[in-house]
Amino acid sequence: MKPDLFDNRDFLAGLLFIALGVLAIAVARDYPMGVAMRMGPGYFPTVLGGILCLFGGAVLVRGLRSGQQVSGDWGWRPLGLITLSILLFGALVDRLGIIPALVAMFFTAAAAGREFRFKEVLLLTVVMGAFALGVFVYGLKLPYALFPGVWWTS
Amino acid sequence: MDILSNLALGFGVAFSPENLAYCFIGVLLGTLVGVLPGVGPLVTIAMLLPITFNLPAVAAITMLAGIYYGSQYGGSTTSILVNLPGETASAVTCIDGYQMARQGRAGPALAIAAIASLFAGCVGVLLIALAGPAIAEWALQFGAAEYTALMLMALVASAVISGGDVLKGLAMVVLGLMIGIVGVDVNSGMQRYTFGVPELVDGIxxxxxxxxxxxxAEIVVNLERKDPREVYTGKITNLMPTRGDLKDSAWPIVRGTAVGSFFGVLPGTGPALSSFATYLLEKKLARDPARFGRGAIEGVAAPEAANNAAAQTNFIPMLTLGLPASATMALLLAAMTMQGIEPGPQVMLTRPELFWGLIASMWIGNLMLVILNLPLxxxxxxxxxxxxxxxxPSIIMFCCIGNxxxxxxxxxxxxxAAVGVLGYVLAKLECEPAPLILGYVLGxxxxxxxxxxxxxxxxxxxxxxxxxxSLTFMIATLFVLAVVIAPGLRKKADNA
Known part of the structure; x- marks a missing residue:
């Protein structure tokens, strides 16, 4: 495999579609197929998987011919940090309450930007966090703990 | 006349202080979130949907509709003032709108966008009121075959018009269909593609x-980009368009409304296509096409009219067939189902106060939009x-809490978070997400x-x-495909 295949836009897209199509068909083998008149739960997904493989194959072949590169660099760092910030929110909101979850989320997400100014992020967290608490916890009365064991009571 | 008594019923519902208040909150919140760059109507509604869970049905739908056209309008403001098309429907407005802003005419551009949206919105709503009942009656003849063919047409159309590559668009549709069937199969009760994860049992x-x-995904794409976005920094002094501006944009607004109303009714096409189509039309009709792209006011007026008209007539398939014409409509449909309303042709008969109340509230809401936005x-x-x-980070916060x-x-x-990673990879490989989401909805x-x-x-x-x-829909599907594939083939033949 030539190294620039890893940067070939359509080749990669085609590969992704084929992989997902094959996965869909492989998993659907455990589901009863049935026939066209009386389709089982496996019929529709298997057909879809097949079609996805076909489209994927066509995209892949076109990629090999045209050799179009992915434009720009991959932003793995922002992707990783943004993803982490969302995961942290999910993990903390149930265990520690919404305020720690929001603090962790804001600081991790803000680190994904080009500039990170501690005071600014702190201020943003306080302002936006207060807004969110006002709308969702106070206004809509969603039952979230603020801190471990601390609830909004009015 | 029947329609008058229906509208009277509708206005009676919509003018109740409670519904009026929810409509107002919806429009305000929708505009507020919709203005944020990269946050279109779809995401706005998805994030704000939970707010409406505990409301009565009419209030909830009224508010969601308000959020919908509020965010649509917010998107236009963004595309005039920021040289960064937030969402496809207002991408066209960006071309001339931002140029106008740079020439110091941001005020008139915003005002014309508001006027065009108001006019188109009112016409669009009128069309729903006039055509809705007739289409609903026609739709009663639809059987499973007709619905299947209609959905096929919608899916192919969305792949074709997504603006990207057709082949990848079709692949994205299929991928969306597959994501849509994750969960318990209604016919057999069997769990599909849940991989033993309890969260997946009810589907994604x-x-x-x-x-x-x-x-x-959009945030990551923006963060990875090196060039900072350009924001119009001048002061907006004069909002009022000149008499000449109004004269120049009158007909484009009317034409844009017509084009938008037409495309809005067709499932799978919607506001994005109509604003492109009408921009091209205006450029063709203009005496001096070179002005387009350099701040022509028609280039703001016509697409804004078109996307707002389409945003309204988009409701027609949803309200009359129970079939979402776009992903945004699917969200509203989901909200209706959550309120215990079985969508379909019968809604108009069984819940007239909801249907006509919604229509009346859309008129009021469109008016509120203008009154609210010009001072704000x-x-x-x-x-x-x-x-x-x-x-x-603030958008991420709304995303987290919303979910x-x-x-x-x-x-x-x-x-x-996982879908975000997939979305980013797909965006880098230049696969448009819009067809995927329609596939997911219709799966x-x-x-x-x-x-x-x-x-x-x-x-x-x-x-x-x-x-x-059903045959008509199938022929239309093939026609759409042929229109796209034919030029490609001809090009190949020419090259050979």
Whole structure:
């Protein structure tokens, strides 16, 4: 495999579609197929998987011919940090309450930007966090703990 | 006249202080979130959907509709003041709108956009009121085969018009259909593609998909970009368009409304296509086409009219057929289902206060939009001038809370992060997410109707071609495909 295949836009897209199509068909083998008149739960997904493989194959072949590169660099760092910030929110909101979850989320997400100014992020967290608490916890009365064991009571 | 008494009923419902208040809150919140760059109507509704859970049905739908056209309008403001098309529907407005802003005419551009939206919105709503009942009656003849063919047409159309590559668009549709059937199969009760994860049993939530694919992926794409976005920094002094501006934009607004109303009714096309189509039309009709792209006011007026008209007539398939014409409509449909309303042609008869109340509220809402936005422009502008490093963590916050509040389950938040990663990879490979999301929405409906159609025909696939209405949809589907593929083939033949 030539190294620039890893940067070939359509080749990669085609590969992704084929992989997902094959996965869909492989998993659907455990589901009863049935026939066209009386389709089982496996019929529709298997057909879809097949079609996805076909489209994927066509995209892949076109990629090999045209050799179009992915434009720009991959932003793995922002992707990783943004993803982490969302995961942290999910993990903390149930265990520690919404305020720690929001603090962790804001600081991790803000680190994904080009500039990170501690005071600014702190201020943003306080302002936006207060807004969110006002709308969702106070206004809509969603039952979230603020801190471990601390609830909004009015 | 029947329609007058219906409208009277509708206005009676819409003018109740409670509904008026919810409509207002919806329009305000929708505009507020919609103004944020990269947050279109779809994501706005997905994030704000939980707010409406505890409201009565009419209030909830009224408010959601308000959020919808509020965010649509907010998107236009963004595209005039920021040289960064937030969402496809207002991408065209960006071309001339931002140029006008740079020439110091941001005020008139914003005012014309508001006037065009108001006019188009009112016409669009009128069309729903006039055509809705007739279409609903026609739709009662639809069987499973017709629904299947109609959905096929919508899916192919969305792949074709997504603006990207057709082949990849079709692949994205199929991928969306597959994501849509994750969960318990209604016919057999069997769990499909759940991999033993309890969160997947009820399927992947709409908010998870919409927020992950659009908001999260978009933020990462923006962060990775080196060039900072350009924001119009001048002061907006004069809002009033000149008499000449009004004269220049009168006919474009009317034409834009007509084009938008037409495309809005067709499932799968919607506001984005109509604003492109009408921009090209105006350029063709203009005496001096070179002005386009350099701040021609028609280039703002016509697309804005078109996308707002389409945004309204988009409701027609949803309200009359129970079939979402776009992903945004699917969200509203989901909200209706959550309120215990069975969507379909019968809604108009069984819940007239809802249907006509919604229509009346859309008129009021469109008016509120203009009254609200012209004085508040300053607020939106300052919001836009906030540096992106403040905006994107705030958008992520709305995404997290929005996802969590749907089910109070952190699993949905994790899933959204995963969908965000997938969305980013797809965006880098230049696969448009819009067809995927329509596929996701229609997946379960398509499978159910396909199964039923083939069961009734005893497995004979010709059923889709022997029934006249279904045949019409199939021919339209093939026609759409042919229109796209033919130029490509001709080019190849020329090259050979």
């Amino acid at each position: 939530g709409f908010t998870v998909i919409a927020v992950g694919l659009f908001a999260v 422009i300053g607020l939106w502008v300052s919001l836009l001038r906030a540096p992106y490093r403040w905006l994107f 969590f509040s749907v089910s109070n389950n952190p699993g949905d938040v994790y899933l959204c 379960p409906l398509l499978e159910e109707n396909l199964r039923r159609a083939l069961l009734l025909s005893r497995g004979d696939p010709t059923v889709f071609f022997t029934r006249p209405i």
